[in-house]
Amino acid sequence: MMELKNKEDILEMLEGYGKIVLFGDSGCAQMCDVGGILQLEDMTDFLTDHGKDVLGYVFVEGGLCDEFATKQELENHKEMLEKADAFLVQACGVATQNLTEMIPEKISLPAVDSDFLGTMPERFHHDERCSMCGECVLHLTGGICPITRCAKGLLNGPCGGSMDGMCERDEDTECAWQLIYDRLKEIDKLDNIKRIWEMKDWSKEHGPKTVVHEAKDALFQ
């Protein structure tokens, strides 16, 4: 379950990026009315009105969490993707992190706040990526989730147990804050973690939650 961030936040995170490619899918993103074809088109209009050059969108049949399907779509849109300054992902935090990992030379930004996870398809191997905390911070961390991937969910990490890139919890777990640091260094955004991150509002995360969709006729009401 996810909702679009408000328009000011989206414009703020897109500051400095001219050419944008949008991402959506026919799975959760469409079912939550944030990344279906309709919303991708609404977003295109909205961003164009605000001086952005939207190069187009990539729509994955199924989910952006499906690496295979996503890779195929990326292949189909190779040229457009190469021209982009940033990707705006109208799907969950897993999707944004998937794209960050698949195309690390570009910036993938979350257009939505992921609130909670409904279901997950059975797979042979799953890595946890998003805990649906209701207040996404991936735009500050270079597309790597500290809440889910740091074993302590720290916001001002890394803790004193981080050594040689690995987490103190066990030798097989990468330290998320090392990953975030490396990534932010790469994209020249280390300033994001130099300042103190204030206490998080966990009330947005607490379940149980219910959302009843009403027909929406426009983006951002």
Added chain:
Amino acid sequence: MQTHLSRLLEDDEFVVTAEVGPPHGADEQLLVHRVIQVKDYCDALNLTDNVRGIPTMSSMVCSHFVRDCGVEPVMQMSARDRNRILFESELYGAYALGIRNVCFMTGDHSLLGSHPEAKMVYDLDSIQALQLASHLMSGKDLAGDELEGTPHFYLGATFNPYADPLELQAWRVNKKHEAGARFFQTQAIYGITRFEKFMGCLDVNAIKILVGIIPLKGPRMARFMNRKIPGIKIPESMIQRLVDAGDGLSGNEKRGAVRSEGIRIALETIEKVRAINGVDGVHIMGVGWEESIPTLVEEAGLYPRPKKGE
């Protein structure tokens, strides 16, 4: 807030703090016994807070007993087991009990301890916990409600110069300072090079730094620490020294020789760190070997300690 600890640090006295482990149970006499052993050899005494997620007597309760023994406590608080509500409530209680020095830490992952099934909290991290304590000193709680009695603390935090990435760890020290930490205790220091490099990244004039010292009982303990304690790096050459010291000996003789070598290594470390710009004292952690603390303090020429005046 003026405490004995803060006064000495501000007077540029080379400070000695020590650490005792609270009992793994309800016997406060055990604690008192440990405190009496070390009380004259330190300026303030740290009470650890469920290290590695292994339950011990509450650091607040132990701090209270420590005060009764005539020593100033440093109460440790880990973010692992508390949310902001418990932090607030315990800080009120601690202040009411006369506890003034509080040191915040993230807290080890519970998977490393004896209760891996526990649900960890981490509502706040150590930086945000410092912010919260600083905020309470303004007379209001996080909800903005007026406090019935405002606490005033001398706040501290920890850092580990061996943790990665170095630059980010150094920024965290700045953040902790900005959030209210006035003194810092480091993880146990063995190799000096990395520590010096780390110190070079800090604004050492803005903060007080107590260097962590854990005397090694023997090679087995050293290897265990390297393997099990997050963020500890004991150089192989040091472990070899401990092995060599016991070579050809057995029984009590061997034990004594190895332990003396452990004390020697710790004394050398104290001497080396004393010479580093920005080091304001040492923080000696006995970890089950409290008797080593008086020996170390005396042989390092740091005894007697300044009088504990009010």
